[in-house]
Amino acid sequence: MNILDLQLPTKSSDYQILIGKDLLSDSNNFSSVIKGQQVFIVSNETVAPLYLKVLKNSLSQYETHSYILKDGEKYKSLGSLEDILDSMLKVGLRRNATLIALGGGVVGDISGFAAAIYQRGISFIQVPTTLLSQVDSSVGGKTAVNHPSGKNMLGAFHQPVRVVTDLNTLKTLPKREFLAGVAEIIKASVIADRDFFEWLELNTESILAQESATLATMIQRACGIKAKIVSLDEKEQGVRAWLNLGHTFGHAIERALGFGKLLHGEAVAIGMVMAAEYSVKLGLLSPSESVAIKRLTQGFGLPTNIETQVDDVSTSELVSAMALDKKNVDTDLTLILPKAIGKVTIEHNIKTQDVEQFIEQYLE
Numbered sequence: 001m002n003i004l005d006l007q008l009p010t011k012s013s014d015y016q017i018l019i020g021k022d023l024l025s026d027s028n029n030f031s032s033v034i035k036g037q038q039v040f041i042v043s044n045e046t047v048a049p050l051y052l053k054v055l056k057n058s059l060s061q062y063e064t065h066s067y068i069l070k071d072g073e074k075y076k077s078l079g080s081l082e083d084i085l086d087s088m089l090k091v092g093l094r095r096n097a098t099l100i101a102l103g104g105g106v107v108g109d110i111s112g113f114a115a116a117i118y119q120r121g122i123s124f125i126q127v128p129t130t131l132l133s134q135v136d137s138s139v140g141g142k143t144a145v146n147h148p149s150g151k152n153m154l155g156a157f158h159q160p161v162r163v164v165t166d167l168n169t170l171k172t173l174p175k176r177e178f179l180a181g182v183a184e185i186i187k188a189s190v191i192a193d194r195d196f197f198e199w200l201e202l203n204t205e206s207i208l209a210q211e212s213a214t215l216a217t218m219i220q221r222a223c224g225i226k227a228k229i230v231s232l233d234e235k236e237q238g239v240r241a242w243l244n245l246g247h248t249f250g251h252a253i254e255r256a257l258g259f260g261k262l263l264h265g266e267a268v269a270i271g272m273v274m275a276a277e278y279s280v281k282l283g284l285l286s287p288s289e290s291v292a293i294k295r296l297t298q299g300f301g302l303p304t305n306i307e308t309q310v311d312d313v314s315t316s317e318l319v320s321a322m323a324l325d326k327k328n329v330d331t332d333l334t335l336i337l338p339k340a341i342g343k344v345t346i347e348h349n350i351k352t353q354d355v356e357q358f359i360e361q362y363l364e
């Protein structure tokens with residue numbers, strides 16, 4: 001088992017991420033951080049039939065309850081949150097109870113929010129079951145639900161007391177979802193760790209074959225990068241924005257295509273490659289490094305070009321979708337751009353028109 005000790009500026013919120021095989025069936029992975037007698041598990045209708053039983057068996061010494069969400073991003077809503085909270089109140093969950101999120105980022109985000117606000121906050125354990133949630137949404141303590149006006153509009157920061165990443169769960173994850181998680185991992189390496197980028201190049205086959213030891217190292221290193229960035233900036237005032245590499249282009253593509261056509265990780269893959277090429281255009285990144293980013297992304301079978309995805313979307317629609325990004329104050333854009341593999345820069349005051357021209361060339 002690999003263990004990553006996460007140290008956050010507020011010492012009281014330090015926690016461990018456990019990564020390995022068969023972790024769900026070992027009660028010690030949970031009991032050492034569960035304080036009270038009550039455990040409330042939130043999962044969804046896809047994940048629960050696969051893993052809820054084994055988790056419940058490990059928690060047999062506790063009074064356990066569970067809530068099963070419908071599957072899908074649209075259920076990361078205030079309505080679902082209210083249902084979860086109602087159910088927690090109905091079973092008489094006390095303040096010293098522990099909530100466990102068993103599922104991907106959707107389950108993790110909404111459960112974390114429920115834990116953050118239930119009786120002003122209860123203890124929370126993440127059991128992420130998608131690669132994306134294992135390397136991204138389970139680190140950093142962001143919890144949220146969506147609102148008709150936008151994604152993740154309502155939420156709170158609430159750190160888990162532990163993350164239990166059981167590699168067995170990845171065996172049932174659809175390949176496309178697995179690769180979307182890989183996109184976030186490549187992104188992390190491009191942001192902050194050249195050595196890890198080169199490791200990903202060397203280990204592409206082993207990762208695609210889902211060899212456990214390789215996956216454990218990969219997840220640990222990716223979490224380490226995110227944790228380091230988050231610990232520098234727990235409440236998202238500055239460097240945490242680096243994590244948005246590829247997001248401005250990516251979100252625009254998602255928005256312009258209509259959410260749901262591409263997985264978020266796939267949009268980030270395209271967005272990251274676009275950001276690298278735009279960075280070359282601005283003279284910030286060498287062409288060879290941009291090519292290496294594209295090659296690694298393609299090596300995993302991820303999309304790198306919007307051409308095939310946006311036949312019916314005009315450049316101006318894409319650009320106006322970008323301008324709506326909440327990170328952009330006036331009409332100019334702010335972009336996170338790689339200036340080398342392992343280093344990014346936050347570039348403000350980028351002219352919308354310049355980006356528009358770039359997209360036009362990119363689409364040619």
Ligand SMILES: NC(=O)c1ccc[n+]([C@@H]2O[C@H](COP(=O)([O-])OP(=O)(O)OC[C@H]3O[C@@H](n4cnc5c(N)ncnc54)[C@H](O)[C@@H]3O)[C@@H](O)[C@H]2O)c1
Binds near residue numbers: 047129170173
């Ligand atoms: N809090 C954060 O810092 C943060 C960071 C990134 C993303 N997010 C959020 O995470 C969400 C996306 O997370 P996601 O990509 O994990 O999506 P998801 O939770 O929707 O899971 C993707 C699909 O895989 C299924 N699934 C999950 N685990 C499985 C398994 N082991 N086997 C088979 N199927 C499985 C799910 O039921 C779902 O259909 C978004 O809502 C996003 O906003 C949050």
